[in-house]
Amino acid sequence: MKKxxxxxxAGTMLFSMAGCGAPEEPAADNGADETAAEDSxxxxxxxxxxxIWGTNAAFEPYEYMEGDSVVGIDAEIAxxxxxxxxxxxxxxxxxxxxIVPAVTTGKVDIGLAGMTVDEDRLKNVNFSTPYVxxxxxxxxxxxxxxxxxxxxxxxxxxxxxxxxxxEYVSDDANGVGAASVERYANGPDAAQALLTDKIDAVVxxxxxxxxxxxxxxxxxxxxxTLTSEQYAIAVAKDNTALLDAINNALSELEADGTLQTIFxxxxxxxx
Ligand code: GLN
Numbered sequence: 001m002k003k004x005x006x007x008x009x010a011g012t013m014l015f016s017m018a019g020c021g022a023p024e025e026p027a028a029d030n031g032a033d034e035t036a037a038e039d040s041x042x043x044x045x046x047x048x049x050x051x052i053w054g055t056n057a058a059f060e061p062y063e064y065m066e067g068d069s070v071v072g073i074d075a076e077i078a079x080x081x082x083x084x085x086x087x088x089x090x091x092x093x094x095x096x097x098x099i100v101p102a103v104t105t106g107k108v109d110i111g112l113a114g115m116t117v118d119e120d121r122l123k124n125v126n127f128s129t130p131y132v133x134x135x136x137x138x139x140x141x142x143x144x145x146x147x148x149x150x151x152x153x154x155x156x157x158x159x160x161x162x163x164x165x166x167e168y169v170s171d172d173a174n175g176v177g178a179a180s181v182e183r184y185a186n187g188p189d190a191a192q193a194l195l196t197d198k199i200d201a202v203v204x205x206x207x208x209x210x211x212x213x214x215x216x217x218x219x220x221x222x223x224x225t226l227t228s229e230q231y232a233i234a235v236a237k238d239n240t241a242l243l244d245a246i247n248n249a250l251s252e253l254e255a256d257g258t259l260q261t262i263f264x265x266x267x268x269x270x271x
Pocket of ligand 1: 114117
């Protein structure tokens with residue numbers, strides 16, 4: 001995962017070039033020279049002492065259930081950021097499309113859910129520096145006649161509701177040409193519908209696609225990637241102190257190798 005190391009910087013550049021993602025107040029830069037620990041004094045959270053993160057824990061390897069616990073890349077990142085800020089991470093598991101509203105209404109402090117930075121979401125929340133580069137992948141049943149994106153035309157495509165995969169397939173401008181789009185609460189539900197021939201393909205983020213295929217017999221992921229996306233942490237627009245602290249924590253966690261260790265633990269780098 002060498003690629004990962006340069007991501008945060010690349011993401012920062014992308015953000016400043018696009019002129020989006022940064023909070024409106026100049027406060028955005030105030031914390032830049034501080035350490036995350038120094039920032040933590042200025043940080044307020046929904047509940048004192050806690051960093052409550054909203055997620056949808058059906059998105060392996062980023063967040064998924066193991067017994068009663070939410071585990072995965074984002075769970076470990078939440079713990080590591082919280083530790084930097086002198087807080088305890090506490091997860092709130094919800095539907096994916098409820099996460100941004102939960103951030104804006106102050107139900108949770110952050111959305112940490114393999115969440116792609118996109119224009120619509122930026123109207124409602126700020127995003128941290130990106131920490132992952134991702135894209136949409138196609139899953140089909142073994143023996144399917146769909147071999148590439150071009151073959152999706154006229155097919156019934158399953159997606160996870162409210163995700164960038166949903167947007168991509170549903171927006172006519174992208175020319176996918178689906179006969180219809182079936183929206184599921186999560187990836188495993190969409191994969192199940194595919195296995196039982198209710199749909200012809202699933203479009204979902206690349207790493208979760210690999211896990212869905214690995215966890216089921218009879219599914220394959222195509223090599224083609226449909227989009228280029230970046231995951232970041234969603235923070236309420238008015239909580240720029242928390243945004244600054246999270247950005248500083250992320251760069252410290254990158255510099256000290258913690259992020260790399262987390263990625264190495266969950267991502268199969270053999271492909
Ligand atoms: N990356 C996708 C999005 O942000 C899917 C995220 C998810 O399902 N957890 O829409």
